[in-house]
Amino acid sequence: MTAPSAQPPYGTPDPRVPSGTPGAGIAVQGLSRTFGDHTAVSNLWFTVPPGSITGFLGPNGSGKTTTLGMMLGLVRPSAGNAFVDGVPFTSLQQPAQVVGAVLDARSAHPKHRALTHLQVYCAAIGVPDERARQMLDLVGLGAVARRRIGEFSLGMRQRLALATALLGQPRYLVLDEPANGLDPEGMAWLRDFLRAFAANGGTVLISSHILREIEQMADRLVIIANGHLVAETSMTDLRDAYRSRVFVAASDPARLATALAAAGHTDAQVQQDGRLAVVGVSADRIAEFAATAEVTLFGTSVEHVDLEQVYLAMTAGRYAAAPVAQYPGHGPHHPPGGQYPQAQQYPQSQQYPIPQQYPSAQQYPNAQQYPQSQWGQPNRPPTGQGGPTA
Numbered sequence: 001m002t003a004p005s006a007q008p009p010y011g012t013p014d015p016r017v018p019s020g021t022p023g024a025g026i027a028v029q030g031l032s033r034t035f036g037d038h039t040a041v042s043n044l045w046f047t048v049p050p051g052s053i054t055g056f057l058g059p060n061g062s063g064k065t066t067t068l069g070m071m072l073g074l075v076r077p078s079a080g081n082a083f084v085d086g087v088p089f090t091s092l093q094q095p096a097q098v099v100g101a102v103l104d105a106r107s108a109h110p111k112h113r114a115l116t117h118l119q120v121y122c123a124a125i126g127v128p129d130e131r132a133r134q135m136l137d138l139v140g141l142g143a144v145a146r147r148r149i150g151e152f153s154l155g156m157r158q159r160l161a162l163a164t165a166l167l168g169q170p171r172y173l174v175l176d177e178p179a180n181g182l183d184p185e186g187m188a189w190l191r192d193f194l195r196a197f198a199a200n201g202g203t204v205l206i207s208s209h210i211l212r213e214i215e216q217m218a219d220r221l222v223i224i225a226n227g228h229l230v231a232e233t234s235m236t237d238l239r240d241a242y243r244s245r246v247f248v249a250a251s252d253p254a255r256l257a258t259a260l261a262a263a264g265h266t267d268a269q270v271q272q273d274g275r276l277a278v279v280g281v282s283a284d285r286i287a288e289f290a291a292t293a294e295v296t297l298f299g300t301s302v303e304h305v306d307l308e309q310v311y312l313a314m315t316a317g318r319y320a321a322a323p324v325a326q327y328p329g330h331g332p333h334h335p336p337g338g339q340y341p342q343a344q345q346y347p348q349s350q351q352y353p354i355p356q357q358y359p360s361a362q363q364y365p366n367a368q369q370y371p372q373s374q375w376g377q378p379n380r381p382p383t384g385q386g387g388p389t390a
């Protein structure tokens with residue numbers, strides 16, 4: 001993660017940006033940023049609707065942190081603008097009440113104690129001191145409130161950064177790789193917390209370069225590569241676009257396809273090996289259609305699509321890993337990013353992961369204790385920050 005340099009907010013608006021004011025939510029309109037002759041972000045447009053958890057995905061160096069920095073007024077855009085509820089971030093009257101941000105968990109002063117660190121922010125944004133203790137308890141750091149931050153692990157610092165971001169009871173959370181360093185329990189807690197935050201009307205933009213981390217919690221995705229927008233989609237649409245296929249070996253594939261088509265299931269194609277590939281119909285239903293049409297089935301198999309491979313295909317080309325075959329027995333679980341030059345609807349996949357791998361957290365406070373009714377306390381912006389960034 002590259003920390004953005006603090007610079008005066010916002011550059012000259014991109015003349016291509018229409019003058020209409022965006023509505024509720026976050027709107028990124030034509031953001032670009034060049035560093036010397038390197039274009040880190042190029043004419044980026046996307047929205048984060050209110051109440052959503054939007055995953056912001058891209059490989060290392062694709063421009064995520066730079067984009068978030070521009071959105072929050074910490075990096076000056078070369079062009080474009082970003083709005084929160086229709087207002088440029090730097091024009092918000094009480095930014096810490098609107099947007100809480102976690103950009104670099106390591107930036108907190110190592111000599112400060114966690115509680116003192118938060119109390120300084122409480123004073124800066126004008127919220128009562130008690131909020132510091134409450135937020136430490138919320139993120140599971142109550143027991144180490146008086147320890148120095150320098151003794152914290154990266155995961156503990158991530159929790160502290162989130163606590164800092166929450167001090168102002170914001171409606172929006174902008175999080176740059178907040179799961180970095182978190183253990184599985186911490187990941188599960190973060191996921192539960194963000195879901196509860198969104199269920200209560202909050203809005204989350206969360207960056208990562210790991211789709212598996214995001215797909216368990218996000219309902220929308222914005223994917224960038226090399227500073228360009230690659231996809232902006234709901235998880236539902238992405239899954240629909242890359243639905244599993246059922247392959248059936250049948251005595252009369254054409255007759256079965258006709259029977260399926262008569263019921264509106266037109267996405268069925270006879271393969272070169274004679275099998276019928278059907279999208280959008282379960283294997284059980286296909287068997288029922290076959291029985292009705294008096295077609296005998298000799299075998300059925302389901303090809304699941306791994307969304308991570310789809311993501312790798314979309315973002316291929318940047319820092320592609322060496323072919324797995326060069327390191328027998330030590331290769332990554334998935335093909336390297338360079339393997340699929342273009343997104344293919346059905347990359348070779350074995351199993352779609354079911355997000356059940358983490359048990360629900362016990363030792364951390366229940367995320368439900370952050371209801372919407374807590375929001376809306378008056379406060380002031382922290383100095384020079386898009387919400388407290390620790």
Ligand SMILES: Nc1ncnc2c1ncn2[C@@H]1O[C@H](COP(=O)(O)OP(=O)(O)OP(=O)(O)O)[C@@H](O)[C@H]1O
Pocket residue numbers: 001002003004005035039040058059060061062063064065066067209
């Ligand atoms: N202050 C800077 N000066 C020069 N180049 C920069 C600066 N900040 C970022 N860059 C470059 O811009 C590109 C995008 O960097 P950025 O940190 O935004 O990517 P990222 O997607 O957040 O990466 P990661 O996932 O590794 O954190 C990189 O090539 C980076 O080297």
